Amino acid sequence: MASSLTTASPSPAHEKTVLGHPIGLATLFMTEMWERFSYYGMRALLVLYLVSGGVDAATGSQGGGLGFTAATATAIYSVYVAMVYLMAMPGGWFGDRVWGARKTVAIASFIIMAGHVALAVPGQLAFFVGLLLVAVGSGLLKANISTMVGHLYKDADDPRRDSGFTIFYIGINVGAFAAPIAIGTIGETINWHLGFFLAAVGMGVGLVIFLLAGRTLSPKSSIVPNPLSPAERKAVITKALAVLAVVAVFYGAVVAADMFTIKWALYPITIAGLVIPVAVLTRIKRDKDLTPGEQTRMSAYIWFFVAAAVFWMIYDQGGSTLSLFGDKSSERSLFGWEVPTTIFQSLNPLFVVALAPVFAAAWVALARRNREPSTIVKFSVALVIVGASFFVFAIPLSQTAGNDTKVTMWWLVLIFLMHTLAELCLSPVGLSVTTKMAPQKYGSQMMGVWFLAVTAGDCITGLLGLAEVQLNGVGVILFQAFAAVLAGVAIFMYRKKVNALMGGMN
Secondary structure, eight states: OOOGGGGOOOOGGGGOEETTEETHHHHHHHHHHHHHHHHHHHHHHHHHHHHOOOSOTTSOSSOSSOOOOHHHHHHHHHHHHHHHHHTHHHHHHHHHHTSOHHHHHHHHHHHHHHHHHHHTSOSHHHHHHHHHHHHHHHHHHHHHHHHHHHHTOSSTTOTHHHHHHHHHHHHHHHHHHHHIIIIIHHHHHTOHHHHHHHHHHHHHHHHHHHHHTGGGSOGGGGOOSSOOOHHHHHHHHHHHHHHHHHHHHHHHHHHHTTOOOHHHHHHHHHHHHHHHHHHHHHHHHTOTTSOHHHHHHHHHHHHHHHHHHHHHHHHGGGGTHHHHHHHHHEEOEETTEEOOGGGGGGHHHHHHHHHHHHHHHHHHHHHHTTOOOOHHHHHHHHHHHHHHHHHHHHHHHHHHTTSOOOEETHHHHHHHHHHHHHHHHHHHHHHHHHHHHOOGGGHHHHHHHHHHHHHHHHHHHHHHHHTTOOTTSHHHHHHHHHHHHHHHHHHHHTHHHHHHHTTTOO
16 A cells, blocks of 8 residues: 555655755755764764763763773674664664655654753663664664655666765765764763763754755655555564563563673674674565566675675774774874864764765766776775775884873874775765665665664674773784775675676666
8 A cells, every 4th residue: 555645746845956956955964964963972972981980970070981991882882883773774664664764764863862862861871771762763864864865866877866975975974073073072071961962952953954844855755665554563563562572571580680781781782783684685685576687786785785894894993992092092282282082083074074075076077987986896995995094003003002102193183084085985885876776675774784784894893892802902903904905805806796796887
């Protein structure tokens, strides 16, 4: 049964353009910018808050945090980020089958705002409830808002499409740049919880913009592509309640036996973050409803997925391993000012905002000359660069290992620059190729699949942290660097096979 929203007459507003792109891109740009402001501001504080000791949560000093070890804090951070992207899969499902992309984004924004409000309340219970709400809300939002960008372009081969996603990506990074400066600095130097509350304000602004400018969006975003039948809805509710009951009984028994620690919560999520992506890809690949062309493109997509997982394994340590290194082992004096550690989290988005237009223009210019690198080549380059960044990281790391030596903060600047160059070859391109290659049956859900690559990469890091592996050890850093570079070389060697499976898509 088609959704009743399918008969809604299109609003003339959504047909207008700004700088050659649909006007709805500006609405989604601003919504995502403020959502990323809230998310990256909170994330910049997360590891530092977790390792900070003390009991006074309202002093704004270095104390007042939760006092976890660096390894446990890194594991919590990695599992949290993994959970955000893990929830993108059910988020896409809700968009496809329950609410439609537009309604799902509105509800998600409210949940995220509530999560940041909970984080602003002192105490470990409120903190973890807040993390859960932000993770759930972000998962609901991420898959659907990216799908809505795709809805703005009617043709998958529209030459504006990649450029549009890159512009959208700039919005993400404008918010991510401002967040550590505003939220991070206030949280780190004045009051942790005031910083978390400022993140809630940011998400509230994004929600208001989205609701007021909704008429500029494509009518397709309000459609539920494959709504649940009454029987399916009943079955989903029954299964969800059964799972919740099992989880409640299991953890109730663990708590009753006085065995509960934070690892009892982290290990299941981490393992699920590795198993679920494999299960989801397998289920989609074996779906008999897919056409032969869709089946073939899914085979190609698996290559992109694995490459992305390796990439994010290294990249996302910018907010954990690199942040802790910068806080402990870097000399951060700049013209007599002690640069707050959180400020370094603004480097990557700053570089993205500066370089993304250059990359977007370069791809368009090369395409006109029929010389644009294929998507698989872009992925290969990204892996080699991000791997090389950890080879660079090993140099200052070896100089400070086992002693109180501090190195110049410019090492961090160089590493974040390399991460950005790699990211611009992979992330916006990956968003675009996912919308191009997605089987029609799995429109929004495929964006969730793309984000599961982040989940898989971060869960590997999370498992290492839970095993108390010192992620800032030179040997561990070099191992990850070799893995990324070898993966990049491998997919480059098989580029012709992957391009053939893509069926002519670039």
